[in-house]
Amino acid sequence: MSITITAFERSPDGGKGLARDTRVRWALEEVGQPYDVRYVSFQAMKEPAHLALHPFGQIPTYEEGDLALFETGAIVFHLADQHPGLLPKDAHARARAITWMFAALNSVEPSILELVIAKFQEGDKPWSKERLPLVVDRIRQRFGQLSTRLGDAEWLDGAFSAGDLMMVSVLLRTRPSGILDEFPNLAAYVARGEARPAYQRAFAAQLAANTGKPAA
Amino acid sequence: MSITITAFERSPDGGKGLARDTRVRWALEEVGQPYDVRYVSFQAMKEPAHLALHPFGQIPTYEEGDLALFETGAIVFHLADQHPGLLPKDAHARARAITWMFAALNSVEPSILELVIAKFQEGDKPWSKERLPLVVDRIRQRFGQLSTRLGDAEWLDGAFSAGDLMMVSVLLRTRPSGILDEFPNLAAYVARGEARPAYQRAFAAQLAANTGKPAA
Structure with a gap:
């Protein structure tokens, strides 16, 4: 099909x-x-x-x-x-990989969407310059938590999965802003994702x- | 277990x-x-x-x-x-129900999270009063699209599913703000969800x- x-x-x-x-x-x-x-x-x-x-x-x-x-x-x-x-065969590992898919989309990406809106839809507003650091700090908070969880692991839970595919895709949206590079283990994690054939x-x-x- | x-x-x-x-x-x-x-x-x-x-x-x-x-x-x-x-047995209907779960969490809820942040984390900022209508308008845009799709259907795709559970849960966060009631078919949809035993x-x-x- x-x-x-x-x-x-x-x-x-x-x-x-x-x-x-x-x-x-x-x-x-x-x-x-x-x-x-x-x-x-x-x-x-x-x-x-x-x-x-x-x-x-x-x-x-x-x-x-x-x-x-x-x-x-x-x-x-x-x-x-x-x-x-893209998903492990083991039922528990599969459920955890799916968890990271949802985490990427509902716990991490919303803070990044805020930044996109702040820049592209509210970039000309009088509050833009003063507000932007608050938006960036909210991303930093999430990235800090994720960075702690990832530690020096290669992927978020064992082998590469759809959870990593989604998390890498979400994180790399922040590379142009420089935020990603503030978290070296996350930047390396994203680079590992991008290096996949x-x-x-x-x-x-x-x-x-x-x-x-x-x-x- | x-x-x-x-x-x-x-x-x-x-x-x-x-x-x-x-x-x-x-x-x-x-x-x-x-x-x-x-x-x-x-x-x-x-x-x-x-x-x-x-x-x-x-x-x-x-x-x-x-x-x-x-x-x-x-x-x-x-x-x-x-x-x-919570999910249909038919493979295609199941995939569509799962689609609505992700839609609730990644296409609808982020705009609502923005409102929560605008009120509770930035409510005391000098830009708060002027910015709030922009945030609310972004929710209205999404709700308008969802309202059009739902039409006069009971649930989003056939029988009640995990997709409806998640969408109703996300939408009802906006009831205190009054936004939900601007879309009568969405308000009725949420009420149907809440009426379930x-x-x-x-x-x-x-x-x-x-x-x-x-x-x-």
């Missing part, structure tokens, strides 16, 4: 790999599933045809036969659930789509 | 049911699993014994034999995965714990 995902026709990050289709591409590469991409313009994302697939008018979406999914966490989970490679292929694919040329 | 969760020794909401243990209690009631509760003080939540269970120093946690989980989404998913009642039992249990007396 062929798989089709959607991605930005032109990613706002110009190919840095921060758009959420990269997470899904990465999961597809980890489990070895080929896929097609349908590119969607900002305008088309708000039109009925796309809203029928994604009620919040975003990317990525996932179509496989008559199954249609949205929401990156759900798509990555579906791939991890259906194919070997599956991530490299996913990154190259989104870069080629956004620049019209293959990755260097 | 007996189940033990953690909850606030004294919930900051005084028993309104908005603390996240209510979501887990609700799921436990839906799947008919008895459970014990260990109550944790704010101070104890930041101490090593609790941090070993929950790296972000929060509640709830979940212990069942030698399995220890944190993160509400993961705990509710684990219960839904292990027991009948399993929710009623969960709510009563957390209320009794927070007030020392049974629910009226």
Whole structure:
């Protein structure tokens, strides 16, 4: 059954790999599933045809036969659930890997979304300069807790899993701000994720789509 | 195997049911699993014994034999995965129900967390009054999209599922602000969730714990 995902026709990050289709591409590469991409313009994302697939008018979406999914966490989970490679077989280890998926998306990413909003939606507001350090401190608090938990382990719980895929994807959003590099073990953890061949292929694919040329 | 969760020794909401243990209690009631509760003080939540269970120093946690989980989404998913009642048997319907769990936690709740922070952590800042309408408008945008998708359906995708449990739990956080009531179909959806006997039992249990007396 062929798989089709959607991605930005032109990613706002110009190919840095921060758009959420990269997470899904990465999961597809980890489990070895080929896929097609349908590119969607900002305008088309708000039109009925796309809203029928994604009620919040975003990317990525996932179509496989008559199954249609949205929401990156759900798509990555579906791939991890259906194919070997992203979730441990042991039931307890599997539950803990899924825990890290939810932790990435509900305990870590919200503080990062706050920063994105503070910069891109409220960057011109009179309070922007004074408020930004508070937003960054909330990210630092979470990163500090995560850094303590990770310690010098390679991955969050045993072997690499969908939980690491999601946590690495969330953390790397903060690299441009410099926050990630304040936590060397987290920065190294993200670098290990990025070094995986599956991530490299996913990154190259989104870069080629956004620049019209293959990755260097 | 007996189940033990953690909850606030004294919930900051005084028993309104908005603390996240209510979501887990609700799921436990839906799947008919008895459970014990260990109550944790704010101070104890930041101490090593609790941090070993929950790296972000929060509640709830979940212990069942030698399995220890944190993160509400993961705990509710684990219960839904292990027991009948919260996820459809059909594989596609199951994937869509899980999609709504992730949507509640990663596409809807972050905007609500922003409001909580704006009120309780930045309520005394000079920008608070001017900024609050922007935060509320971001919630309204999401709620509008969700309201359109829900339409006049009873639940988000067929029968009640863990996706509805999570979405209702997230939405009801905005009732005190009045935002929920601006979207009558969402308010009615939340009311349907709260009317479920399993929710009623969960709510009563957390209320009794927070007030020392049974629910009226």
